[in-house]
Amino acid sequence: PIYFDYQATTPVDPRVFEAMKPYYKEEFGNPHSDEHSLGWNAAKAVTRAKEQVASLINALPEEVLFTSGATESNNHVFAATMMANKTDRRTILISSIEHKSVSEPAFFYAELLGYKIVELPVHPTGLIDMECYKKLLDEDVLLVSIMAVNNEVGTVQDIPALSNLAHEQGVLFHTDAAQATTNQLIDVLAWDVDFMSFSAHKMYGPKGIGALFIHTALLSSLPPLLHGGGQQNGLRAGTLPTPLCVGFGEAARIIAREIETDIIKYNNARKALINGLIKNKIKFKVNGNSSNTHPGNLSITILGFNASELVNAMQPYFCLSTSSACNSGTNSSNSTTLQRIGLSEDEIACTLRISFGKETNIKQINFLTKILARNTKIKKKAIQ
Numbered sequence: 001p002i003y004f005d006y007q008a009t010t011p012v013d014p015r016v017f018e019a020m021k022p023y024y025k026e027e028f029g030n031p032h033s034d035e036h037s038l039g040w041n042a043a044k045a046v047t048r049a050k051e052q053v054a055s056l057i058n059a060l061p062e063e064v065l066f067t068s069g070a071t072e073s074n075n076h077v078f079a080a081t082m083m084a085n086k087t088d089r090r091t092i093l094i095s096s097i098e099h100k101s102v103s104e105p106a107f108f109y110a111e112l113l114g115y116k117i118v119e120l121p122v123h124p125t126g127l128i129d130m131e132c133y134k135k136l137l138d139e140d141v142l143l144v145s146i147m148a149v150n151n152e153v154g155t156v157q158d159i160p161a162l163s164n165l166a167h168e169q170g171v172l173f174h175t176d177a178a179q180a181t182t183n184q185l186i187d188v189l190a191w192d193v194d195f196m197s198f199s200a201h202k203m204y205g206p207k208g209i210g211a212l213f214i215h216t217a218l219l220s221s222l223p224p225l226l227h228g229g230g231q232q233n234g235l236r237a238g239t240l241p242t243p244l245c246v247g248f249g250e251a252a253r254i255i256a257r258e259i260e261t262d263i264i265k266y267n268n269a270r271k272a273l274i275n276g277l278i279k280n281k282i283k284f285k286v287n288g289n290s291s292n293t294h295p296g297n298l299s300i301t302i303l304g305f306n307a308s309e310l311v312n313a314m315q316p317y318f319c320l321s322t323s324s325a326c327n328s329g330t331n332s333s334n335s336t337t338l339q340r341i342g343l344s345e346d347e348i349a350c351t352l353r354i355s356f357g358k359e360t361n362i363k364q365i366n367f368l369t370k371i372l373a374r375n376t377k378i379k380k381k382a383i384q
């Protein structure tokens with residue numbers, strides 16, 4: 001089948017796979033064994049990988065904590081900030097369209113540790129309601145968490161503006177950038193964020209590894225994420241998975257060099273699909289924001305056609321989705337983003353998420369358009 005679900009995950013780039021291979025075989029040493037060459041070689045590889053990942057986001061290597069993925073990074077931000085807090089601040093602001101790996105730990109730790117979570121409303125575009133945000137940012141707020149790019153409709157937030165406002169009030173700022181690494185070259189200094197989560201498998205790297213950027217100024221004030229042998233400067237104990245680290249590093253190196261051409265590809269694919277749907281007289285509505293949006297994402301509502309049924313009918317040829325992978329398998333009406341940007345239950349049930357990647361080409365788009373047109377016409381005939 002042709003893959004159109006790059007926001008759920010991306011395939012491992014063949015160059016990434018090649019770079020990882022030796023660390024499963026001849027270079028299998030423990031990167032924390034410091035008495036022999038196999039250990040030293042693995043340690044060198046991990047150090048280099050951390051430098052590559054740090055360089056992609058303009059951070060220092062010591063500001064990058066390797067984790068198992070964005071979910072772990074997000075969980076840690078809430079646990080660590082709420083536990084380490086020595087001020088009277090007891091409110092955490094999160095956007096109302098966060099991925100569950102942000103909202104679930106936020107509510108969990110807030111209840112456990114005695115904090116209040118307030119969700120920030122968004123406009124129908126998916127952009128944060130700035131007026132409301134400014135009003136809610138007061139001296140009781142400890143931390144703000146707003147995703148950089150939405151995983152369902154692709155809306156890109158103005159992170160520097162949002163983090164600036166938070167810092168004016170002495171508030172910490174975290175962003176979940178899991179979907180943002182394929183959309184722009186991220187500069188954590190320009191963004192002025194305190195924490196940022198991201199993940200290798202969303203950027204042509206392996207599954208099972210991600211990172212949490214922690215600003216140097218905060219490194220010594222946070223409790224460890226995992227207690228044990230003191231690896232990663234005592235912040236997250238446990239033997240690092242050398243092949244995954246190397247793969248993440250290589251993926252970061254490649255994306256830094258190729259992102260501009262990738263973005264042109266995504267834009268072309270998105271435009272071609274929209275034009276194809278118009279040409280085929282399919283009645284659809286594009287969800288999210290018309291300008292600041294991830295070009296690799298297209299969320300469309302085709303009223304009258306249940307998205308789960310469409311995805312299922314087209315499944316032999318295509319991998320499409322109705323909403324984010326974490327909600328999938330149930331039904332698209334579970335989508336919080338679509339609800340929060342104001343779609344009705346009917347519209348949500350008729351919404352497809354199509355995403356484009358490095359491998360997407362015009363031939364594939366034309367085939368998708370053709371099959372979509374066929375599937376949205378068959379039913380019309382049947383009900384006429």
Ligand code: PLP
Pocket residue numbers: 007008068069070071072099101147149150151176178179198199200210324325326
């Ligand atoms: N945050 C967002 C916005 C995502 O889209 C995802 C992936 O589904 C995650 C977090 C979770 O990432 P991971 O699979 O690396 O835990």
